Amino acid sequence: MYVYDDYDRKLVTERVAQFRDQTSRFLAGQLAEEEYLPLRLQNGLYIQRHAPMLRIAVPYGLINSRQLRRLARITRDYDKNYAHFTTRQNLQLNWPKLEKVPDILAELAEVEMHAVQTSGNCIRNTTTDPFAGVAQDEIGDPRPYCELIRQWSTFHPEFAFLPRKFKIAVSGSETDRAAIQVHDIGLQLARRDNQTGFRVFVGGGLGRTPVIASEINSFLPEKHLLSYLEAIVRVYNLLGRRDNKYKARIKILVRAMGPEKFAEKVNAEWEKTRDGVQQLTPEAIEWAHDFFTDPDYRAYNREQSDAELALLANDNKAFARWLERNTVPHKKPGYRAVTLSTKPTGVPPGDVTDSQLEAIADLAEQFSFGEARITHEQNAVLSDVAQESLFSLWEAARAKGFATPNIGTLTDIICCPGGDYCALANAKSIPVAEAIQQRFDDMDYLYDLGDLSLNISGCMNACGHHHVGNIGILGVDKKGEEYYQIQLGGDSGNDSKLGKVLGPSFFREDVPDVIEKILDLYIEKRQPEELFADTYHRIGHAPFKERIYAAG
């Protein structure tokens, strides 16, 4: 994990001081509301429906036990004893007091954390694969590059007032688990002729106008990473639309210019700087990698360890299920990565209490070298658990409500805060998630359905990524009433696709019935081993539409 040195510490401390001064000027009436707005946003502070909301950065989702404990304490001292994991691997507090925010930031700075650029029209927290560094299909570890990007983009003097927010995601593995094609910039680590580099995608994004990104560079050597990113963002800063908030994202610019033309502009800009000081030196790349070396893994015999685990699983069906759904293979023999589900029925997806944050800290310390990751799906991952400890971990996680074996299933719902918290919402999203979890709480049924993503957003800003869920639910407002539109066929991996709207929207009470009908049809039509997404793409949209809207 990246460790701050004096430079980093100084920077965050200076930032806290700056924001403290800005906040006190605002409270004293010396800084106008509209001037304070972008400043507070770039420090993570929103004004929500009921109270301010503070979004704390968890750089590329990586967090250690000490930080988790501090967060738990902050939720107790400054909030209502819980926090929320976001789809961009950050953490939100829902009830902080505005005047206390500088104090919270100071507390965070003590554990090398901050809320810098988690909001506002600037470059946001870079996100990546929660299994970075341990995945079996990894081409290279994305985290060193995420850290280099984090540093480059933090307090970037040129890019703090972009036309709109700007999000970068990096994937280091063959299977894209970072949804890079729905980001403003998506970077796919690649190797060519013994060189490390990136495929560069731009102009992806969800929201009102969902777009899958276009590839503008098939191999960017790693040393050019920062100058190339700078060229992209500069072209966007100069040419992106500023007249209409809804047309201001880079995706609109890329679409209007065409990806080729956009790439030309970027290249022309990059030519001027590519050999300048931003070029990453071999020492810098090595230095970044040194923060993400392997922990002290023990040497296990793969066959033996796997056999022992299989034996345990044989004896205990509940454990076997959890093992199958909530853990994934690891690059090291005798280890697995474990996902702690934050989504038991009845709890808003991604919500964690103070004691759960502490529990994650304890579990991480006890089982996974003191580190955890927050995932895009709003869960937590312990990335390095020895297989021989899995059973004890499972029992401990169960006691804390983290072992619902639903990862990747229908009830592992991605859900935005929606109308319960968010001022922009058209409709509530949490109660819909809950109703679905309640309806489909039969684990046998869920397993039989297999991998299936269901994403819910409370408005078309799409924070819940409904466009890329196999099933997507969108809250809409019709004459002041809350309705829900359903889309099918979305996907966020290598083969990213946008879902297609089924038809007229539904009342909230009817959503679980509609989902059930969709699933029934899938079960009738599927071929052996066929996943929902595959069946949908094979048989097409029409049969689903027909089933749902048929008379009666």
Added chain:
Amino acid sequence: MLQAEFAIVGGKVGHFDWVLLDQEGLQASEPARPELLPVQSLESHSHLFDGNSKGVWLDEAIAPAMLEENIQLKNRLLECPVIAIQFNAFTDGRGFSVARMLREQYGYAGQLLATGAFIRDQLSYLVRCGFDAFAPTAEQPPTAELLAEWCGSMQDFTVFYQDAADGAGPLFRQRFKTN
């Protein structure tokens, strides 16, 4: 055009002597007066620049594309002792890019002046992007006392992760200097 009474130059507050003239104001230009003229007038009113210390101002919206396409204009621009970049709204960040390009790519060495609607809390970033003079213009422009307070925000940060027009160089290079 809105005029500024005071400006920060070289980290200090002083009277701002320059007069900002827009297209329509060009007729009123006086040979002896220090004036900032719209960049287009380098071509359309080139005589106004003869032998006088005139500067120009750029609308951040038109700057880079126009300069790329018109080399002659660009060269004349770079000879001006003062280039002002006019911020139409403080949330419009194009001026930051324009400034860096002027400094880092075109090698502009004269005074780079920020005018218009930028705010105090942007000063540290503006400095890093190459501005060395600041004359906020507004219906109610800041008083000299207030501007003096603004100066405190110029050094909000003393370390920087990334390179910019101030030549700080990326921190990753700094980090290896000592060892």
